[in-house]
Amino acid sequence: MSIESLIRFGPAGIPIQCKGTSTLDGVRCCAELGLQAMEMQFVRGVRMKEEQAAEIKKAATELDMSLSSHAPYFINLCSNKEETIKNSFKYIYDAARMTYLAGGSITAIHPGYYQELSKEEAYKIAKKRFEEIAEKLKQEKIKCFLGAENVGKKSQFGGLEEVLRLANEIDLIKPVIDCSHLVARQDFPLKTELDYQKLFALLEKQLGDYVRHFHFQFQEVNYTDKGERNHLALGTNNEPPYKPLIKVLAENGYSGTIICESPKQEFDALKMQEEFYRLRKKL
Numbered sequence: 001m002s003i004e005s006l007i008r009f010g011p012a013g014i015p016i017q018c019k020g021t022s023t024l025d026g027v028r029c030c031a032e033l034g035l036q037a038m039e040m041q042f043v044r045g046v047r048m049k050e051e052q053a054a055e056i057k058k059a060a061t062e063l064d065m066s067l068s069s070h071a072p073y074f075i076n077l078c079s080n081k082e083e084t085i086k087n088s089f090k091y092i093y094d095a096a097r098m099t100y101l102a103g104g105s106i107t108a109i110h111p112g113y114y115q116e117l118s119k120e121e122a123y124k125i126a127k128k129r130f131e132e133i134a135e136k137l138k139q140e141k142i143k144c145f146l147g148a149e150n151v152g153k154k155s156q157f158g159g160l161e162e163v164l165r166l167a168n169e170i171d172l173i174k175p176v177i178d179c180s181h182l183v184a185r186q187d188f189p190l191k192t193e194l195d196y197q198k199l200f201a202l203l204e205k206q207l208g209d210y211v212r213h214f215h216f217q218f219q220e221v222n223y224t225d226k227g228e229r230n231h232l233a234l235g236t237n238n239e240p241p242y243k244p245l246i247k248v249l250a251e252n253g254y255s256g257t258i259i260c261e262s263p264k265q266e267f268d269a270l271k272m273q274e275e276f277y278r279l280r281k282k283l
């Protein structure tokens with residue numbers, strides 16, 4: 001049996017065991033480890049220079065490394081403060097632009113907070129601002145998806161339904177599905193193979209071809225009633241479990257990227273990749 005399926009695995013940031021400290025070092029290090037993806041970290045600001053981005057793009061192309069990024073954490077598109085809105089706009093624009101210049105295709109974004117807003121009000125405001133950013137990127141021919149990520153806390157705007165709706169209504173938005181956040185925010189249960197099958201069925205129903213180029217984040221998570229507390233390494237509490245996900249991926253024609261944001265990032269990315277190859281060989 002042969003089903004076309006390519007899943008790329010990689011860490012969120014420069015591998016822990018990498019001796020160098022630059023993003024370029026990280027890209028090379030991932031390739032040496034046999035990984036095929038890496039998420040560039042802009043979480044504390046976009047400080048990369050254009051010349052660095054050009055070098056990264058060249059190396060990533062030669063090494064067949066698929067790049068994405070994570071936009072700054074300080075974004076709140078639902079804010080009513082002018083300065084926060086202006087800064088959020090700039091953080092997203094800068095992250096998308098630098099990702100594109102470095103040869104990447106998507107930047108993961110935590111869209112914001114409900115604060116005193118109703119869910120519908122927050123949605124309308126976030127949507128309008130995403131549209132403005134998408135318009136500017138289009139005008140400047142910056143080809144980078146806005147990766148609206150399903151968030152992990154109940155106080156945050158960006159539940160699974162909300163990011164899928166945004167993706168349906170705005171061309172340039174492609175959701176980033178963080179499995180640990182789905183569990184921590186209780187947006188979607190992930191325990192069994194059947195749960196993962198249902199998740200992919202939902203994604204395919206809502207977004208069609210997305211399951212052929214999905215962008216996921218995967219690690220385990222520690223959480224309370226309010227949602228996510230912190231990320232955990234694979235095998236700590238099995239919430240969510242990775243093996244049933246890998247089985248569903250190995251047995252279906254889904255393709256995409258899985259970024260590991262665990263405290264053991266590249267080690268856990270390799271763990272998932274090994275399991276994927278092992279199951280694919282058996283088919």
Ligand SMILES: [Zn+2]
Nearest residue numbers: 070108110149
């Ligand atoms: Zn994130």
